[in-house]
Amino acid sequence: MVRASLFATCLVDQFFPQVGVSTVNLLRRLEVQVDFPVGQTCCGQPAFNSGYRSHALPLALRWLDLFQDSEYVVVPSGSCAAMLKVYTPELLKDNPKDAQRAVELARRTYELSQFLVDVLKVTDVGASYPARITYHASCHLLRELGVSSQPLALLRGVRGAEFAPMEAATECCGFGGTFAVKYADISTAILAGKLRAIEVTEAEAVVACDMGCLMHMGGAMRRRGMKTRPMHLACSHVPKSSPS
Amino acid sequence: MQPRTQEFSKLAARALGDTQVQKALLGLQTGFDQARQRAILELTPEAWDRLRDRAREIRRHTLERLDYYVGLLADNVVRNGGAVHFARDAHEAAQIVLDIARRNGVKLAVKGKSMVSEEMALNHLLAANGVEALETDLGEYIIQLAGETPFHIVAPAIHKSQEEVAELFARKLGTPEGADAEALTRIARETLRQKFLQAGMGISGVNFAIAETGTVCIVTNEGNGRMSTSLPPIHVALMGMEKVTPALEDLGVFYRLLPRAATGQRATSYFTLVSGPRRNEDEDGPEQFHLVMMDNGRSRLLADPELREALFCIRCGACLNACPVYRKVGGHAYGWVYPGPIGAVVTPAMVGLPKAVALPFASTLCGACREVCPVKINIPRMLLKLRADAVEGAPGQRKASWYEGLTFRAWGRLMRSERTLARARGVAVFLQRPFSRDGWLQKMPLPLFYRWTRGRDFPTLARRSFHELWEDELRTSSPQVPPLR
């Protein structure tokens, strides 16, 4: 039996716990033994990306300690997985005690779609969702982790779903973490193009593998009264518009 | 030119509100970025990737021995009868050009396109000293008439509509109003042609400089480049010192990359190689050839292993065309010579990080720049490094907002202790209740964060965190649905 530890991410833990619930249920259905190391908080990405490496460092170490015995670490977020897999080993590379451990744990850490398709080798998880959906390729998932086909393969396996490809699906939605508040007007100007592309698909749900992008797109879709809902790949049903 | 990098937000806001600029930026996307993609498909992505790796190898090799190749280049230029000048910074470089002009009694200089001369603010210095410097690249000519700076490193006047150019020409050159593109080009060409013959000096940029032969290579789509290097009696070529490459055959790699990455062209209209002044047996060509090699912050990049690769850049502009931020705010928002992702990396080295600190943060880190770069520069990683330098770097380099510092300190405390976090979330869940509308907030009355809700709703904290759900239900529960296999 495969054992996997969930790294839920701070956004899921605090704002979108149903994504974590869906992830756990999904993995358990695939007979993965799931555990959730209690006390985990954040991968440190907001601090790291804003230049505050000294605040990111303790969180990197926290991840190392909490997950050191994990067979696999599964992360339902492309950018947090990129933080753990790509940047954390770099952050710790001059740390003689932890550098090697970080490299090894990073190797056992996977973004959810990557874990399902590349490790468990499944593309049909038995999901059904009878509606029109579209997909946004989150930047870090795509360009830092090189994950492009896995989420699409999983979506193709969803029964009843009608897939409407989005124009320029691989273009940034304008979120960029703290960029979204630091340069809020540029962020929303970039987002406007993404929303138009979503609107054209007439999809009921825009699926992505990162709650950062989804909270950004979803917040704007709600503000504009669009009918499309943000949906994490892990959710086989549309979460109610309320994330609580 | 005084950097206006500190005004990034203001300049960006202006560009966002300028419909003509927005239209032009959209055109850039279809015109350049899609043309680039087609050109790569035509060559095959595999061949493209091999070329990129080869180019990286050449650049890495060269930069590891930069002093050697710069020396070799200088020796060979001199052997060919040219003169070489080294400039530590932009000011020194401009002074060198002025001195050459003065020594030779030059009153008029014609210029080909050169971003390095923009670093030097050369036109201003020359004009202030009685030497007229005339841009002859059509785009550069337009922005010179308009008193602006380049909007894009490859297409400097791309932000201007035809109507704006017609109006500008009518005002400055007395041409008939409402002229079309063809007429405007003809007018510019006629005006400039006479100047080429009168000019005492031709100034050009350099795309590549070949060390083993002492040759400079200039890549253009207009004949002006060649005319400014061959008609006037003096040719001054300006280059950043990183532009050197060991051998002539390297051009076989770079010249296949540059036009495709820049404009999607297989080749440019003009490709000029200059190896020194006219020789006895030559019928024409300049009598003097000067090569000015400028540092201006480049050795700072070279010395930093995490930023060194920025010197791989061949100034194709592809990262600008692919960047979601550049595509919205355009070139002038960056406030200095080099805009876009690569500008955000090199500008701090040239004008100083504290002054240019807005630029590395003006990115979503989406990685599109790295993906399109013909020499695969990992720009996002450099932006991260510059951000860290700005926040936690050496005292003279630092430039962080105290408010943001406090916010992150508080955030760090919360994230380091799940108990504190749980307590804080309890309070926040209580406080947010009256403002929640179906789980979303329409306003956040907090500094910085209030900006989020200007265009987007913000989710409320979930009533129960995933931690609580796990402890209360999930830990021991079995899957809601039976297993698949």
Ligand code: SF4
């Ligand atoms: S960084 Fe790369 S893509 Fe950008 S201008 Fe330089 S070579 Fe071109």
